[in-house]
Amino acid sequence: MQFAETDINNGEKRKLENGTEDLVSKKRNNRDVISYNDHPKLLIPKLCKLMYDLGWATGTGGGMSIRDGSKIYMAPSGVQKEMIQPEEVFLCNSTGEVVESPEKKLKLTECAPLFMNAYTMRNAGAVLHSHSKFANLVSLLFKGPEFKITHQEMQKGIKKGSTTNPFKYNDMLIVPIIENVCHERELTNRMRRAMEMYPETNAVIVRRHGVYIWGSTWQAAKSQAECYHYLFEIAIEMKRLGLNPDQPPGNEGGITDAD
Numbered sequence: 001m002q003f004a005e006t007d008i009n010n011g012e013k014r015k016l017e018n019g020t021e022d023l024v025s026k027k028r029n030n031r032d033v034i035s036y037n038d039h040p041k042l043l044i045p046k047l048c049k050l051m052y053d054l055g056w057a058t059g060t061g062g063g064m065s066i067r068d069g070s071k072i073y074m075a076p077s078g079v080q081k082e083m084i085q086p087e088e089v090f091l092c093n094s095t096g097e098v099v100e101s102p103e104k105k106l107k108l109t110e111c112a113p114l115f116m117n118a119y120t121m122r123n124a125g126a127v128l129h130s131h132s133k134f135a136n137l138v139s140l141l142f143k144g145p146e147f148k149i150t151h152q153e154m155q156k157g158i159k160k161g162s163t164t165n166p167f168k169y170n171d172m173l174i175v176p177i178i179e180n181v182c183h184e185r186e187l188t189n190r191m192r193r194a195m196e197m198y199p200e201t202n203a204v205i206v207r208r209h210g211v212y213i214w215g216s217t218w219q220a221a222k223s224q225a226e227c228y229h230y231l232f233e234i235a236i237e238m239k240r241l242g243l244n245p246d247q248p249p250g251n252e253g254g255i256t257d258a259d
């Protein structure tokens with residue numbers, strides 16, 4: 001296989017595959033084409049590092065996938081997720097079959113069929129899996145199949161399903177919770193069921209494990225993930241303080257418009 005020595009990001013040099021070289025030349029001739037720095041083989045390592053720094057992808061847990069048209073890029077399995085290299089990212093087709101494996105002997109992430117749920121059922125542009133302690137802990141504090149919260153500004157950063165409509169401040173935001181199993185892949189059917197039952201959700205919590213979150217683009221997946229994690233954390237703190245996250249507030253006595 002041929003490689004092109006190409007400048008990426010902060011001036012660092014790395015060997016990238018031919019496909020990436022094509023992307024660079026397309027960028028020169030067409031301003032609308034995806035930016036070189038937005039190539040999923042670069043973005044997945046970068047976003048996984050951000051996830052690691054947030055405590056979402058430690059101990060090799062968690063991961064990320066990005067779709068570019070019918071090309072689906074996925075992280076490898078069982079590796080330090082914060083140290084993935086661009087040439088270690090797998091390329092799959094629109095049905096999730098691997099079409100390009102890294103030269104290094106690596107396995108495709110165990111999350112692959114769960115990532116595919118977000119692509120096939122919601123036409124997502126990116127999906128991530130987080131092992132955040134907040135996602136884990138809310139699944140223990142909310143018994144049954146739903147995490148619920150209302151009257152929080154950050155819920156406005158989350159869209160209703162695949163629509164462009166965001167949740168309103170006074171909507172009830174619900175995230176379905178599925179029970180964990182011993183092997184990640186065995187979560188596929190129950191995640192699909194949860195997505196069918198909750199068409200407005202862009203996340204599925206896995207009890208005692210973490211959460212899957214997706215969006216129409218990698219940017220939407222990232223910002224929605226930040227909003228969901230914020231809401232999980234504040235709900236935990238509210239419960240610790242004896243406050244009820246799914247209770248709409250009454251008159252709290254603050255200043256409102258003049259009568």
Ligand SMILES: CSC[C@@H](O)[C@@H](O)C(=O)COP(=O)(O)O
Pocket residue numbers: 058059060061062063075076077078079108109110111129131184
């Ligand atoms: C701490 S190991 C966690 C894994 O078993 C799994 O839950 C996970 O999130 C990552 O799976 P992987 O196949 O490494 O991408």
Ligand SMILES: [Zn+2]
Pocket residue numbers: 061062129131184209210
């Ligand atoms: Zn996991």
